[in-house]
Amino acid sequence: MIISPSSRLPQLSTPVLINAGSSPAPLTLIDTEVSRHDVETPQDKGERALARLYAQGLKAASSVGQDPRKVSVTDIPPSSSFGQLRARLGDMLKSPAFKAWAQEKQLDLSQGVTLDASRGTITAKRAGSAFSFSTETRNQTVDVHSFSGWPLLQNVAKALAGSGNSIEFKTATTARAADIAQFYGHTLPFDPSLSPSEQDASITDYIAGWERKGTLISDTASHPSQADLERHASKLGDQNNRGAVVAVIPKLAADAASSIAQDLAAAARETPTLTEDEYLEASNQATRQRMQEALDTPIEIDPTSSYARDHDLKPGVAVTLREYLVGHGLLVPKTPSELAAIAPSLASPPPLSPEHGNMGGALSWPTLLSNKDQRTLSRVIDDALKNEPQDNLLEHLTRDLNLDEKTLKDDPGRIIDDILKSSNAQAIGRAAEQAIGEIASPEPINDWVLAALYVSLDKQSVFTDPSFSTRTHIAGFDLNSVSGRSASYIRKALAHHLIQTGLATPRTVDLAVFILLSRKAPELLVKDIPEALVKGSHAWVTFTTAVARIEAQAPGSTRLMTYEQIMLRHELAPVTLADLMVEALAQTDGLKDWGRNNGLLGRNAEDKYSETKMNDVRFQFSKQVSELNKASNYFAMEAPDLHKWALAEIKKQNPHLSEEQIKEKSIDTKDAGFLEFPGPYSLLDIFLNTRDHLKDIDFNDYTSRNESIDLTTITFKPFSRAELKSRFENSLDLYFNRIEAAAQAQTKYLISTLPIEDREIIEHGKISVGKEVSVNTNNSGATNKATTSGSLVVRSEFKDRDGNESTHTYEINMTSNTIKKRDDWNDIDIAPLPDEFRAGIGSTYLEPVAPEGDYPENILQASSLYTVNDTPNSYFSDKTGYIADAMVKNLGIQNFATELRGQTTFDTESPFWTKAELFVRGLIPGYNAINNFIDGKWREGLVDLSFDALGFLLSGVGGAAKVANTGVQVGTTLAQGAKKLARGAIGALNPIDPVGLGLAGVQTGLEALDRHSRTGDKNGSRPVVKYDVVKTFRDVDSATIGKANVQGEVEDVAATQKNGKWYALNPVSKQPYGLPLKDFVPST
Incomplete structure (x- = not known):
């Protein structure tokens, strides 16, 4: 059977046979009446017994004026359907998994619980402490979605709640009359304004209404079957x-x-x-x-x-x-x-699809609605709107609705619900069903309406030549045109496009964006996406891959999730081959976009590239990510500490000494000029600062003020000081070299994340590089010059494709991790500073910065815009490399260290290398805020911030980004962030292994994927995955294996009959879906 996903992989579903990531099917409800059975079953007897107990309890309560809703019914017959479900709920609450979860949440299950199936909460007593002397325990309500078995628990709770939302539970054999009434669809008569006699009469009448049948099961209400x-x-x-x-x-x-x-x-x-x-x-x-x-x-x-x-x-x-x-x-x-x-x-609890999934309706079936049927659906829409030529379907269906701005922002699904309930929508759905065919679906009319809404907004994709891909197009809007832009910017740009093209109005545009993105680009609807995350970056590849994996399991779920939740879930490794393939296919799409954005791939109408080109893209992506990963580690690395090393060496040679004794300043020298700073000294001072490091230290030249420090027992091995100093100097040089490499990588990364038009200006323009210098001269002529640390200016004189000339100036700032246009500097020449400055004024100058090294003569000159690919490879370009080297020159890290080294050679209290490290840390974005709010744990926070600076965006998950704004203490979270997000941070590539595709129920390899990609999702040219039909449906009684024509090819299919027609079965839900199979032939 072929499973063809929709345009953004939401339906590339995993056949999770273990049910670890799928929701249980809802209870199948059947009309049941005990009297229909010729022979009374144990369940029939249980239903009658429960009805008698229920009636007795109500009568007893009525006779004493008690509220009937609070009546407790005990000894509930275990064979009744209510008793069986209560027992099932009791088993779930007593299961090891739930007990462990409850213990983690500090819930005391022994006192009873209240489950709200609609909200997904549980209320129970707080588990008391063994050391608490308080006799009071209070209730607490906890969200239960984090329990891995919540879908099953919710299903049973919903069934027990019947016409209500919540149930109380302490034991399986005792329940409130109100819970019993809810389960059987009854309404208990209770009016506090009635007199006792009137209330008694109403109860009597209520009981008389069903007592003659001997059961609480009504003629109209549904009832769970024994199979359920x-x-x-x-x-x-x-x-x-x-x-x-x-x-x-x-x-x-x-x-x-x-x-x-x-x-x-x-x-x-x-x-x-x-x-x-x-x-x-x-x-x-x-x-x-x-x-x-x-x-x-x-x-x-x-x-x-x-x-x-x-x-x-x-x-x-x-x-x-x-x-x-x-x-x-x-x-x-x-x-x-x-x-x-x-x-x-x-x-981990599985992700759950919201109502209506990804809003695609019939377009989101496992096997896509054919392009022919989509065009028929478009004609149905045109026919419905033929008397309203200036109208469109979304406008037509929302004309009588109040599109509340807050609802549109917080819960647009509610407006979709209102649309689907309208008579106009129902008419459209019935017309589509009549024109195309009856489908197998729990809500067939809604499926047609949702598909019609999408098709009406994206007709351009429906009527595109089927051989062409529209994966990166939404309603004529090219997503590749907004590379280098944030999700919020892209949403606004799409909204503007829809209004400009007449597909939506200012009133309906937010709803139109929601409908289109839910199915085509759900990553753009995820909540709390960092603005620094831009399309086309390496982090975007990882992010969209994470979204695709979740959407494949639960279509529509990611729009309810935050960026943090998405990335944390992505840390769960794929455990089925199908999930592994979803990840690999989503990565491939992400790499195509990354390759386009980075000048490695050109335009391709079919969105298909040779394996050689894609391998090159993978190599370049891995190279960039590896370089950025190293750079982030360099930023976060600890500077070599000579004091710490020397302390350890002295301790190693003299194990009888404590650290305090080694650092204590209690030693005097007989030679006053032996050291260059006044005593008393410590052993550490003597070890590090005696002039001749190759000469042994004679402790006869020293005296100790502390009797516990016996100088006659202390020895420093020959050459150990010189070896330590040499190792330190080498390590320090390596440290500064790595920080410079990290600065180069950060500069290149910032340039590569610019929008394409800006990157073309830099790459193809004539550039000059400088730094901002602020000069202030007082009236007496004294001059003060100041430069902005970590800031570099790039000027480009650019001629576009039409020959228009323009000047553009950019400021790259490492400390704020930004690159932005500075049009206010366009008129300031990048030139050497004048010899003299006017007194009494302050001025801004742009002074040239030229990196050291050999570069091609034309490195700064303009170049042709007409290249093989339509975007520059900014990260790896020679011009970007020159700018990155200029940033290193401007930072002057080595010069700063040399200056410090000369000033503080003998300072053991505040050595030069710690000041140099402080200078380096100050270059990392957000460090100062982290240092202010995390008491003494700056290095842990620095790990996440270093990853952020290079685009890995861990702070959106770990919490660092919130520190400066909220002052929240997040030291522990920050310290774990980078370690916790290994998969998400590094964006590990996952190429598909063709040899392994024969395993786990997947029949064929990459050749089949490539073959079917041309006949799969025409709205996205998505590849397909073929599942082993026999293995997948071996336990489904209703499944019949056979062959049918699917997307133009004869394939193995599992189907079931409904109303005399064969319908394909969904490999995950095992339920029929879609249009009837016209030529299904069961296997013998």
Whole structure:
């Protein structure tokens, strides 16, 4: 069966057989009445028994004037449907996974809980402390979405809540009459204004209305079937299995890693002369052996789980971890790190789709609505609007609605709901159904209306030649035209385009943007995206890949998430091959955009590039990310500390001395001129500052004021001081060289993130480079010159394609991590400073900066705009490299260090290298704010800030960006940020392994992906993934395997019959979808 995703991979769904990332199907409701059965079942008996207990409780309460809603019914028959669901809920709340979650949230489940299924909250007593003497415990309400089993828990809670939203639960056999009434769709009669006799009469009448049937089940209300109850028991068993696997994996992975290390150490001892190849082979062999042992670990299977049922396992029978992983479609790990990555992925709650998913309707089916049907849908829209030639569908359907600005901003989905309920929308949906066909869908009319809304806004894509790609086009708006721009800018630019082209009005444009982006570019709807994150940057590739992975599992979910939530979830490694492929395909799209933005790829109408070109893009991307990653580490590195090294060396040579004794200034010298600063001195002073480092120190020349420091017991080894000094000088030179390399990388990165038009101005214009110098001269002629630290000026004299000449000036500021236009400087020449300045005035000058080194003669000259690709490769261009070198020259780090070195050679209290490090830290954006708000933990914050400066944008996750504005203490979060976001920060590439595509239910390799990309999503030329139909649907009773023509090719399909027609089954929900299969032939 072919699964074709929509334009931004939202429907490239993973067949998560383990149900780790999918929501359980809602309860199937059937009309049931006990009297319909010829033979009374145990459930029938339970329903009658519950009705009697319920009636008795109400009558007893009525006789004493008690509020009937507060009546407790005990001994609820376990065979009744209400009793069975209560028991199921009790099992869930007692499951190890939920108990562990509740303990983490400090919830005391023993006192009962209140579950709100609609809000996703649980209210319970706060768990008391063993050391607390307070007798009071108070309720607390906690969001339960973070519990991995929430979808299943919510489904059962919703079923129990019936006509309400929340339920109370303490035990399965006791419940309030109000909860029973909700479940069966009853309304308890209670009016506090009635007299006791009147209230009693109303209760009596209420009971009489259903008591003659002997059951609470009404003729009109729906009721869960026995199959539903059994399915939920099975899903709870699956959840218990996952919990057992998640619990055992961390130790298995740690033990395997430790054993591998021990094996290698033993191999090295046995054969000290191991070659590199021999060591690698030993490592591979040890890894294979230890991973085999880990994967052979037995896992006890819950007998009620679907796995136990499908494999006919008896209670108490265990399977190996490998068998469990393979049986659930999970990748079998080959290394301890791969094994360890499985646990958090399985333990994390799945993302949940909002109502209407990604707003694509019929355009978001697993197999895309054909281009022919989309054009038919467009004609249906035209026909519906034929009497309103100046109108469009969105305007037509919202004319009578109040488009509240706050709702449009906070919850546009509510307005979509109002649209779908309107008579005009329903008419459009019915017309589409009549013209194209009846579809299998829970809400077929809504599916057609949502598809019609999208098609009406993006007709240009529908009527584009099918061989051409519109992946980067939305309603005629080219996303590649806004490279170097933030998400907020792109949204505004798209809105402006829609208004200019008449596709929307100022009144409807925000809703139009929401509809288009939900399906085509959901990353632009994510909340709290840092403004520094721009399209076409390396961080954008990682971000859009993360969004695509989540959208594939839960279409529409990312618009409800923040940037922080997106990036943290991206840290969960793919554990199925399908998820791995989603990541790889999304990365490929991101790399195409990055390659276009960086001048490595030209325009291509089909959005298809050769493997050679894409490999070059991957290489260049990896090269840039690697360079930026190194630079961020350089910024965050600690400067070599001679005092610390010397202290350790003295301690090593004299272990009897304490650190305090080594640093204590209690030693005098007999030779007053021996050191160049007055005593008393410390041992550290003497070790570092005696003139002749090659000469042994004679402690007979010194006296100690502290009896505990016996100079006769202290020795400094010959040459140790000279060796330490030499090592320090080399390390210090390396430190400053690396900081300069980091400054170069940051400068290149800032230029590369400019919008394309600005990068063309710099790359193809005649440039000059300088620095701002502020000169103030008082009336007596004294002059003060000041330059802005970390700032560089770039001037470009540019001639565009039409021959128009213009001058542009940019300021690159490392400290603020910005590059911006300075039109106010266009009239100031970049020229040497004058010899004299006028007294009594202040002026701004731009002084030339020329880097040291050899450069081509024409490095600063203008160049042709007519190149092979339409965008410059700014990061790696020679001109950008020259500017980056000029920034290093302007910073003058080495000169500053040399000056300090000469001033403070013998200062052990405030040595020159600490002042140099402080100077370097001051160049990093945000450091001063972090240093002010994080008490003594600046280095931890510096890690995240260093990543931010090079575009990795961890502070949006770790919290550093909020520090300066809010003063929040985020030291711990910051310290963990860079470590926590290893995958997201570095943007690891994930090319697809064609050999591995035969595994985990995926039938074919890259050739099939390439072949189908031309017949897949015409609105995005998206590739497709073929799932093994037999494996995917082997446990679905309603599935029939056969063949059908899908997108012009005969494919294996799983289908089911409905109203005499065959419909394809969704590989994730296992439910029928889409239009009928016209030529389905069941296999024999």
